[in-house]
Amino acid sequence: MKEKKIKCPNCGRETxxxxxxxxxxxxxxCKLADLNKWFNEEYAIEGAVGNEESEEVDTGS
Ligand SMILES: [Zn+2]
Structure with a gap:
């Protein structure tokens, strides 16, 4: 049987x-680094949407 080799998506090393x-x-x-990358990107996109106008939250009475 042939051993399957893959390339690490983070560093590109064969593994x-x-x-x-x-x-x-x-x-x-590398797994954690990639996860963090995605989290950071999502966070950055969310932050870039711009919440300059902060809606006032009416909690009701
Ligand atoms: Zn790697």
């Missing part, structure tokens, strides 16, 4: 698919 708990990443570090 094993089989027995890799961090796939498709090569390591936990």
């Amino acid at each position: 094993e698919w089989k027995g890799n708990p961090f796939r498709p990443f090569c390591s936990e570090k």
Whole structure:
């Protein structure tokens, strides 16, 4: 059987698919780094939408 190799989406290093708990990443570090990247991007987009006009929240009575 051929061993399947994948490329880590974070650092581009070749890594094993089989027995890799961090796939498709090569390591936990890359997995977390990629997750953080996505979180940061989402956060940045949300922040860029612009909430200059803050609506006053009417909690009702
Ligand atoms: Zn990596």
